[in-house]
Amino acid sequence: AGLFGTSIAFQLGRRRAGSVLLIERDRVAGGDSGLSFSLIRRHYSNEVTARLAVRGVEIIKQWEDEVGTGESGYVGTGYLLTVGEEQLEAVADNVERLRDWGVDTSVVSADEIAELEPLLSLDGIAGAAYEPDGGFADAQKMTLAWFAGASREGVDPVFEAVTAIRVEDGRVRGVETTGGRIDAQTVVLAVGGWGKELAATAGVDVPISLRREQALRFRQAAGRPQARMTFSDTVSDVVFRPDRAGLALAVAYHAEQPLARRDDCRTEPDSDYAPAVREALGVRLPAYADAEWIGGFAGAYDFTPDWNPIVGWVPGVDGLYLALGWSGHGFKLSPSVGEVVAAAVFGEEPPIDVADLALERFAAGKPLRLAYGAGARA
Ligand SMILES: Cc1cc2nc3c(=O)[nH]c(=O)nc-3n(C[C@H](O)[C@H](O)[C@H](O)COP(=O)(O)OP(=O)(O)OC[C@H]3O[C@@H](n4cnc5c(N)ncnc54)[C@H](O)[C@@H]3O)c2cc1C
CATH class of the missing domain: 3.50.50.60 (FAD/NAD(P)-binding domain)
Known part of the structure; x- marks a missing residue:
């Protein structure tokens, strides 16, 4: 179920x-x-x-x-798949096909990304696929x-x-x-x-095969700017989305954790995961560098x-x-x-x-x- x-x-x-x-x-x-x-x-x-x-x-x-x-x-919130120069062609190619299949999506430039999500640091990002809904x-x-x-x-x-x-x-x-x-x-x-x-x-x-993956929940301090866009960044391997009430969730793909069985999956995040996510997030979304970590979870990718x-x-x-x-x-x-x-x-x-x-x-x-x-x- x-x-x-x-x-x-x-x-x-x-x-x-x-x-x-x-x-x-x-x-x-x-x-x-x-x-x-x-x-x-x-x-x-x-x-x-x-x-x-x-x-x-x-x-x-x-x-x-x-x-x-x-x-x-x-x-x-809107969704951005941000990529570096070397993946711009692949993004454009995918977007063209997706539009044929009825998806509301377009390729946006770094300048347009800055307008959509001003808090995003654009270091290494050349463009993105954007889905408004x-x-x-x-x-x-x-x-x-x-x-x-x-x-x-x-x-x-x-x-x-x-x-x-x-x-x-x-x-x-x-x-x-x-x-x-x-x-x-x-x-x-x-x-x-x-x-x-x-x-x-x-x-x-x-x-x-099974691989354990973790996600963390952050709270941005009152008065600090809140990111409003959901994004998956292929350059830094960070995935971010806002949540309700000033919260946000982030994943930073890092060392793989293979699992032999799903029952072996610990569902609490590892203690060393928060610093890794904070570091990656601090680079891509500097306004969140000091956001408070308030928990998270881990599950399995059945790939x-x-x-x-x-x-x-x-x-x-x-x-x-x-x-x-x-x-x-x-x-x-x-x-x-x-x-x-x-x-x-x-x-x-x-x-x-x-x-x-x-x-x-x-x-x-x-x-x-x-x-x-x-x-x-x-
Ligand atoms: C950390 C994480 C982040 C994710 N993020 C996203 C995302 O952003 N977007 C996205 O599209 N997808 C995401 N996914 C993937 C998505 O959550 C899963 O694909 C989806 O939940 C799988 O659902 P399921 O019904 O196949 O499995 P499950 O939800 O695991 O359900 C399987 C059920 O089978 C039951 N079961 C197992 N063995 C037996 C048995 N022998 N007899 C009876 N019942 C049994 C279990 O108890 C369980 O309730 C994420 C997954 C993880 C782990």
Whole structure:
């Protein structure tokens, strides 16, 4: 019952056909959906994720009409993907494609960036991709809202751990849980960083690795200037977004912390992380050099070899559908993925063609394009 389990359950419940169970071993939003930076952008390097993000952000912005329960917490701050000279061409190329796919975005110069966010130090920055309605929302609120919405639509929550996916004669038969066996014709595996372990119980090897990532929350002293723009800076590797009430969140990508299992992930930030973020932030956003650190969190990126998710039926195991490997950028994709998966389960044409996200792409040597190299950025 993270972003994906609840979004999918909500869309399945809405169709009011058959019995839908949402199985959770811990608590709603108790995984990475409760530990998300929740940044909103549609800057992607490939069509399928860009289209999922376009529809995803549409739902996030029109939550009341689209979902009707709870709220998404959307705040439009504007979003900048800032780059150095050597990546300007890649940004311009991506922006051109994104505009063709319906994204409101443009390339802005360093002077225009200075107007959009006067607090940003432009050292080494040559330009940016800009999305006026990028910003952030609240992953936890959305997960809880979908959970409530799914319950309203007749989905039954089951608070047990799945211990194995049952497969017989090349067909899924249901799951074993700590509360006993559950029969099912279709199993959708949407368990975030626990996906590799659970897929293995069905004999399916998914190429997902885990990496711990941290985020810090700052409070800017009263009377100090407040940054208003959300940005991801490829030059300093800092990601920043304002929060409510004078707070801000920042990530500074630094030494990689690989994890063998999602259960090994410590969710408190490391004591040496705050100075690292402060230093990086001090360079890019000098007005925040003395902002007070008031906590933070750490979760796991469940990344695939091309840093894009795995969505689709599993060849050779009829009835098993994967929605895994969100690679640290699944938040704004979760609303549209719910619609896509529900359509697939009911044998309908999905509203967005996700064939490019199939598990088979790795064996076939057809990874998705990444304009800025390996990572969660685009
Ligand atoms: C620090 C951080 C920052 C991020 N920032 C962004 C961002 O700015 N923008 C963005 O788009 N994305 C971001 N992401 C990514 C995004 O948060 C994730 O892609 C998303 O939350 C994944 O949701 P999920 O439903 O797949 O997984 P989860 O939220 O982890 O949910 C999986 C659920 O499955 C349950 N489960 C596990 N095993 C079992 C079992 N055996 N039986 C039953 N239940 C089980 C777990 O308890 C959990 O509730 C970030 C992630 C992190 C860690």
